[in-house]
Amino acid sequence: MSTEVKVPTLGESVTEATVATWFKKPGDAVAVDEMLCELETDKVTVEVPSPAAGTLGEIVAAEGDTVGVDALLATISEGAGAAPAPEAAAAPATEAPAAAAAAEVVDVMVPALGESVTEATVATWFKKVGDAVAADEMLCELETDKVSVEVPAPAAGTLTEVLHAEGSTVEAGGKLALIAAGAGAAVVAPAATAVPAPAAAAPTGADVENAPSANKIMAEKGIDPATVAGSGRDGRIMKEDVLKAATAAVAAPAPAPAAAPRAPVAASDAAREERVKMTRLxxxxxxxxxxxxxxxxxxxxxxxxxxxxxxxxxxxxxxxxxxxxxxxxxxxxxxxxxxxxxxxxxxxxxxxxxxxxxxxxxxxxxxxxxxxxxxxxxxxxxxxxxxxxxxxxxxxxxxxxxxxxxxxxxxxxxxxxxxxxxxxxxxxxxxxxxxxxxxxxxxxxxxxxxxxxxxxxxxxxxxxxxxxxxxxxxxxxxxxxxxxxxxxxxxxxxxxxxxxxx
Missing domain, CATH: 3.30.559.10 (Chloramphenicol acetyltransferase-like domain)
Structure with missing residues (x-):
């Protein structure tokens, strides 16, 4: 018997994504909830877990393909072909998602911001991914044109995903983060701490494939991959990493014209300056x-x-x-x-x-x-x-x-x-x-x-x-x-x- 692997819900108003990376190839044994591939949307990166234990069969959507919500990604042949070894070998990475699946996932939403106010800026996150939170404990603070709004946790559990980082603009009623609520939530934390570890090893020469959209943008803009810090799995470069690097590259030369007339002291003055983004207020x-x-x-x-x-x-x-x-x-x-x-x-x-x-x-x-x-x-x-x-x-x-x-x-x-x-x-x-x-x-x-x-x-x-x-x-x-x-x-x-x- 085979099981279909489909594109999950991608978020409000998001209808398609790009297949960024397949972590498994046809014929590989997979465990329940083991990560099969990673999808990339305009705003977030979405990991697709295996819906069943078995053997990965046909991959319908290859890396770089654009897929819609609920589209078929691959098939899994269930049964004896499933080997427990991959799950045991990667226990710190796979146990956490399994536990998260057992726990109820609660959405953290942007609260009502006030009359005629439609968006806010994420000013500060008081918690990070993997932290345990209590019901009504403050998770983050949003800043609108006039007031600051604190966002409490809607339930007790573990913060499993932050969808909008500090400085991001969010709309009223949008989704901010996810909380794994219930008894299984406490074991999600290792997943958050396990991800950054391989990233440190990336510079040693490991062969890490960057997101296709990231490679495309780097090629178009002539950006050297070595100058871009990757935030994806194993240090792989994502689309947002390239966009951030491109923005920094454009912004950096801006002070040059002003500094040119005072070249002898520009470097020392620049070292003593501090640039801080204005708050929305x-x-x-x-x-x-x-x-x-x-x-x-x-x-x-x-x-x-x-x-x-x-x-x-x-x-x-x-x-x-x-x-x-x-x-x-x-x-x-x-x-x-x-x-x-x-x-x-x-x-x-x-x-x-x-x-x-x-x-x-x-x-x-x-x-x-x-x-x-x-x-x-x-x-x-x-x-x-x-x-x-x-x-x-x-x-x-x-x-x-x-x-x-x-x-x-x-x-x-x-x-x-x-x-x-x-x-x-x-x-x-x-x-x-x-x-x-x-x-x-x-x-x-x-x-x-x-x-x-x-x-x-x-x-x-x-x-x-x-x-x-x-x-x-x-x-x-x-x-x-x-x-x-x-x-x-x-x-x-x-x-x-x-x-x-x-």
């Missing part, structure tokens, strides 16, 4: 800020505010405030309240342009810019216009902690209508904040500094802060921008105006 920050400059007619107006009244009020009530509400009374709640008050009088600062329409918002979703180790993020305090001082302070504290811990969700940063940015916490005395599109206004706070001021005809020392309002001049006129900033100044210099709605 940093790339998005750069793109959005530049788009803001290119799109909006951005202008900034300045004023200064005497902070003595706010500081006196805060000092008088901060103890009672914290005791009653369980949160510290800071300056941000005063600025948020003052901005809400001013936005009611100058609603175009709280509006946005949509094509040839102006969309006025009858609510205030206040964005609070926060610096984190990963970059600038702007969590949003929704319906800030309906909140009390205590509710605002609690919301800011919660969003700030989530931002620092990288726990902000996409929903936490969407829908803002106006933004406050506090550069003063870093010591900035004056700056021109950049709009957070599609918003039309952003208020910049700065360092509080004692300065001599004339009050009532006398020179006195006052705690002063410069304020900056950047606005989109397409929708906000100079009069409206100055009026807004003056109203913020008046509310802060006399907080009683907020109570009286003046």
């Amino acid at each position: 940093r790339q998005t920050i750069a793109k959005r800020l530049k788009d803001s400059q290119n799109t909006a007619a951005m202008l900034t107006t300045y004023n200064e505010v005497d902070m003595k009244a706010v500081m006196d009020l805060r000092n008088e009530y901060k103890g009672l405030f914290e005791k009653k509400h369980g949160v510290r009374l800071g300056f941000m709640s005063f600025f948020t309240k003052a901005c809400v008050h001013a936005l009611k009088e100058v609603p175009e600062v709280n509006a946005e342009i949509d094509g040839t329409d102006v969309v006025y918002k009858n609510f205030v979703h206040m964005g609070i810019a926060a610096g984190t180790p990963q970059g600038l993020v702007v969590p949003v305090i929704r319906d800030a216009d309906a909140m009390s001082f205590a509710e605002i302070e609690k919301a800011i504290a919660e969003k700030g902690a989530a931002a620092r811990d990288g726990k902000l969700s996409m929903a936490d940063m969407q829908g803002g209508t106006f933004t406050i940015s506090n550069g003063g916490v870093y010591g900035s005395l004056m700056s021109s904040p950049i709009l957070n599109p599609p918003q039309s206004g952003i208020l910049g706070m700065h360092k509080i500094q004692d300065r001599p001021m004339v009050v009532g005809g006398e020179i006195v020392i006052r705690p002063m802060m410069y304020l900056a309002l950047s606005y989109d001049h397409r929708i906000v006129d100079g009069k409206g921008a100055v009026t807004f900033l003056v109203r913020v100044k008046e509310a802060l210099e006399d907080p009683r105006r907020l109570l009286m709605d003046l």
Whole structure:
């Protein structure tokens, strides 16, 4: 009786593969789950195990042939022809796949990334192939345009295959890795550690056949195989190895023109440089800020505010405030309240342009810019216009902690209508904040500094802060921008105006 060896499922949207290498030839005895051949797709390499013990009969698809899913690869004659010797001789390599087959294979999928976000970058793998994992233990971290997403293990077992390495781009709902779950999972680890061993011996002169697609690309691009590090079985060179080497070769000469004028010191300078790829968050920050400059007619107006009244009020009530509400009374709640008050009088600062329409918002979703180790993020305090001082302070504290811990969700940063940015916490005395599109206004706070001021005809020392309002001049006129900033100044210099709605 004969058994057919067919092409397995290759992955989502992958319909064909190339037969890269046959590990057995017709007439060879094979054991159950012993690797027969290796297939190569656009993204991954797939090993095809033997579905039965016996003797390899006819090979229908030779190396280099393109085959579709479920296509016939070869046949196996079952029965007495199967010799146990190959399995015994290669125990470390064959026992692991057999155990993996006994265990349930669980897919690790890319979780939902948020509204309108379709892809992410694999930032860090916390586990490697062969590691035992517990249910809900963090396997890797994905990075989107705005937030980092941790991916937990869906089941306990052993990580058997990582489908996307660090730096790879993955789509929402895609497959990240495979876990062998259940009692048989623990013995899969030797397979992961056994593979690299022969690779080290490859340079000694072993005759290792490279993947046909890799040979083709090397021939077309004139790449010396000796310069390519192989990641396949026994150190064989795969298609992705050649593409990686080709990319590195193209990228390497790029600095040459800049280095040419300073040839005497270029080598030493290059040795002291460090090139680090921008994170997706940093790339998005750069793109959005530049788009803001290119799109909006951005202008900034300045004023200064005497902070003595706010500081006196805060000092008088901060103890009672914290005791009653369980949160510290800071300056941000005063600025948020003052901005809400001013936005009611100058609603175009709280509006946005949509094509040839102006969309006025009858609510205030206040964005609070926060610096984190990963970059600038702007969590949003929704319906800030309906909140009390205590509710605002609690919301800011919660969003700030989530931002620092990288726990902000996409929903936490969407829908803002106006933004406050506090550069003063870093010591900035004056700056021109950049709009957070599609918003039309952003208020910049700065360092509080004692300065001599004339009050009532006398020179006195006052705690002063410069304020900056950047606005989109397409929708906000100079009069409206100055009026807004003056109203913020008046509310802060006399907080009683907020109570009286003046």
